[in-house]
Amino acid sequence: THRFSVVQTAPPDSILGLTEAFNADPNPDKMNLSVGVYKDESGKTPVLKSVKEAEKRLIDSETSKGYLSIDGMVEYREDVRRMVFGDAIAGERVAVLQAPGGTGALRVAADFMRTQLPDLRIWIPTPTWANHPAIFSAAELPTSTYRYLGADRTSLDLPGMLEDLRENAATGDAVLLHGCCHNPTGIDPSEDDWKQIAKVIADKQLLPLIDFAYQGFGDGLEQDAVGLRTVLEQVDEAIVCTSFSKNFGLYSERVGAISLVAADAGECEAARSQLKRIVRTNYSNPPRHGGAIVATILADESLTALWKEELEAMRTRITALRESFVQTMESTGKGYDFSFLLRQKGMFSFSGLTPMQVDELKSRHSIYIVGSGRINVAGMSESRMQTLCDAVASVMS
Numbered sequence: 001t002h003r004f005s006v007v008q009t010a011p012p013d014s015i016l017g018l019t020e021a022f023n024a025d026p027n028p029d030k031m032n033l034s035v036g037v038y039k040d041e042s043g044k045t046p047v048l049k050s051v052k053e054a055e056k057r058l059i060d061s062e063t064s065k066g067y068l069s070i071d072g073m074v075e076y077r078e079d080v081r082r083m084v085f086g087d088a089i090a091g092e093r094v095a096v097l098q099a100p101g102g103t104g105a106l107r108v109a110a111d112f113m114r115t116q117l118p119d120l121r122i123w124i125p126t127p128t129w130a131n132h133p134a135i136f137s138a139a140e141l142p143t144s145t146y147r148y149l150g151a152d153r154t155s156l157d158l159p160g161m162l163e164d165l166r167e168n169a170a171t172g173d174a175v176l177l178h179g180c181c182h183n184p185t186g187i188d189p190s191e192d193d194w195k196q197i198a199k200v201i202a203d204k205q206l207l208p209l210i211d212f213a214y215q216g217f218g219d220g221l222e223q224d225a226v227g228l229r230t231v232l233e234q235v236d237e238a239i240v241c242t243s244f245s246k247n248f249g250l251y252s253e254r255v256g257a258i259s260l261v262a263a264d265a266g267e268c269e270a271a272r273s274q275l276k277r278i279v280r281t282n283y284s285n286p287p288r289h290g291g292a293i294v295a296t297i298l299a300d301e302s303l304t305a306l307w308k309e310e311l312e313a314m315r316t317r318i319t320a321l322r323e324s325f326v327q328t329m330e331s332t333g334k335g336y337d338f339s340f341l342l343r344q345k346g347m348f349s350f351s352g353l354t355p356m357q358v359d360e361l362k363s364r365h366s367i368y369i370v371g372s373g374r375i376n377v378a379g380m381s382e383s384r385m386q387t388l389c390d391a392v393a394s395v396m397s
């Protein structure tokens with residue numbers, strides 16, 4: 001008998017499954033608004049010029065492929081700390097570890113919470129990125145959900161969120177927050193909302209776990225950190241998971257970080273030592289190349305300026321596409337009001353399209369959208385906006 005004969009096939013990843021169907025679709029006018037990567041006007045996910053230049057320099061200057069330390073490169077860690085926290089927190093209270101992507105950081109965070117903080121439960125928003133509950137489940141960290149998306153499916157249910165955290169969470173539980181550009185809804189708290197959220201977190205002594213995968217894709221690098229820094233004004237402990245997949249376009253290089261903020265330097269060092277132990281038994285130490293690219297860019301003024309320009313171009317392209325989609329839908333004259341898309345941030349939005357409409361878009365128009373109606377705005381293009389909007393209008397009428 002084969003021992004693997006007992007292994008059951010795992011369910012496929014629904015979004016990646018859509019991409020397979022998209023790739024197999026022979027229609028030359030097909031559009032993919034499902035996957036979570038940035039695309040330019042030609043539908044490509046480009047390597048940034050700043051990244052290419054940094055890579056050239058690295059190839060010339062690299063002298064060794066020896067291991068990095070368990071927590072990664074010193075300069076890189078300092079870059080992350082500055083980008084995430086600015087001057088908000090004394091450096092001695094922050095332990096930053098370079099991690100393989102935001103996902104790697106989240107898994108280290110989950111293992112840390114599960115092993116070091118007994119009886120901790122983490123509260124996650126409904127909806128959230130599908131990998132959040134999956135990662136926490138893999139780490140055996142108990143989860144509960146708090147309300148996030150309003151009944152209109154286009155705005156934040158702040159009262160519901162605050163009530164769940166205040167009334168249902170236990171004192172000392174953890175709460176997962178999206179730092180900006182909430183995936184999948186695109187709905188972020190306003191600055192005033194963040195103040196109210198921060199107050200409940202402080203009152204209930206909740207541990208914020210902030211997933212920061214889109215810094216710079218919402219309102220800009222500094223502006224996108226306002227929510228996180230508002231929370232940190234109220235509490236002295238937090239964990240932040242950074243990803244540079246989107247804002248440096250470094251998806252496959254696996255570049256991220258986990259930053260733990262402790263109340264004092266001593267507790268910070270103890271926590272760092274445990275985080276390192278988790279890394280050691282998991283992937284041992286982080287990959288060098290992607291982190292070295294980021295560190296090279298941020299160590300050089302002109303490369304930093306170029307990267308910021310490129311990031312800004314990605315951000316403004318997404319905003320322009322949102323505007324263009326709203327206007328084109330309006331111009332169909334059928335009363336379609338998508339103006340809520342203008343209040344949402346980042347690559348994703350909940351379009352409000354039903355599963356049936358999503359199905360029809362796929363079968364009749366070769367337009368691929370996730371069943372929940374989440375669209376990747378960056379997958380749109382100006383040149384094909386009319387085609388897209390005609391198709392959307394036809395399935396809505």
Ligand code: PLP
Nearest residue numbers: 036101102103129183213243245
């Ligand atoms: N968190 C959220 C909300 C995301 O959308 C993503 C990527 O899609 C990640 C984390 C992790 O990104 P990565 O592991 O590719 O850096």
